[in-house]
Amino acid sequence: MKRAFVIGHPIGHSRSPLIHGHWLKTYGIDGSYTPFDVRPDELRDFLGRIRSGEFVGGNVTVPHKEDAFRLVDHRDPETSHLGAFNTLVGRTGANGITIAGSNTDLYGFLANLDQRAPGWSEGAENAIVLGAGGAARAIVAALAQRVSGNVHVLNRTVARAEALIADLGTANLAAHALEDFAALAPTARLVVNTTTIGMHGTRFEGLTLDALPKNALVTDIVYVPMQTPLLAEAATLGLRTVDGLGMLLHQAVPGFEAWFGNRPEVTPELRAVIEATL
Numbered sequence: 001m002k003r004a005f006v007i008g009h010p011i012g013h014s015r016s017p018l019i020h021g022h023w024l025k026t027y028g029i030d031g032s033y034t035p036f037d038v039r040p041d042e043l044r045d046f047l048g049r050i051r052s053g054e055f056v057g058g059n060v061t062v063p064h065k066e067d068a069f070r071l072v073d074h075r076d077p078e079t080s081h082l083g084a085f086n087t088l089v090g091r092t093g094a095n096g097i098t099i100a101g102s103n104t105d106l107y108g109f110l111a112n113l114d115q116r117a118p119g120w121s122e123g124a125e126n127a128i129v130l131g132a133g134g135a136a137r138a139i140v141a142a143l144a145q146r147v148s149g150n151v152h153v154l155n156r157t158v159a160r161a162e163a164l165i166a167d168l169g170t171a172n173l174a175a176h177a178l179e180d181f182a183a184l185a186p187t188a189r190l191v192v193n194t195t196t197i198g199m200h201g202t203r204f205e206g207l208t209l210d211a212l213p214k215n216a217l218v219t220d221i222v223y224v225p226m227q228t229p230l231l232a233e234a235a236t237l238g239l240r241t242v243d244g245l246g247m248l249l250h251q252a253v254p255g256f257e258a259w260f261g262n263r264p265e266v267t268p269e270l271r272a273v274i275e276a277t278l
């Protein structure tokens, strides 16, 4: 039986076991996907369990993503500029089993928009990203690839937005304060919230969406609740919206395929399974 894991500290909140459990059942695979609470000082030893063959790999969540990036044997060239990995895969070679790491948030973010708002990036001009934390890194990198105009990164702590764009080193990025939203909104075709605002119904003070063009798309990566106050306001204004649950589902696809051999689908049935837990 192939065994995979998700590790974090804490780990009880993770919905990944439900996602992978649904796919294992759907595809009739003899495998397991188990959550483990692993403290930072236990991480290195835990990863040894991939090298010993006990696990085919697993997911890594807060607070281990940066340490996992440092500890793997092979770094995915497409996502190593993010400096944080969430997916680890055991790779068998002449010298035994080694660990390959990658970050699937970038893929998950784009795949969600492609599925829920087809054509979103056609002629997409400027984008606004709210937030400059860990998740913003993958999203800004993804948008820098797909958006033809500028990606404006707005953060409460502007220095953090400046550091993020300096790290990514792409020409079409700019750092701003959250207060600049109103001035940037009229030319934005996409707004992405990557901050923790929206969790448990919290909202941005003094930020309104009414200056956005009518064809703008608003998406939130917070998915508890699925309709955040930001998405609710966008819907009231008649703007297209995409919730954050799909990103969580799509980012799981590459790992499942690498561990268990089937490329799984993000279906309405899977969404319903996870939605029922939110």
Ligand code: NAP
Pocket: 105, 108, 130, 131, 132, 133, 134, 135, 136, 155, 156, 157, 160, 194, 195, 196, 197, 199, 221, 222, 223, 244, 245, 247, 248, 249, 251
């Ligand atoms: P993080 O690294 O801690 O970053 C938090 C961000 O939120 C920072 O930009 C921070 O600004 C901002 N922020 C926090 N409190 C704020 C406030 N009161 N006012 C304005 N800005 C505030 O967190 P993260 O790992 O990027 O995660 C962010 C959110 O994304 C979480 O809710 C997480 O659950 C969600 N997420 C979803 C997915 C998905 O698959 N859908 C994937 C990853 C993360 P400062 O820099 O100024 O502190």
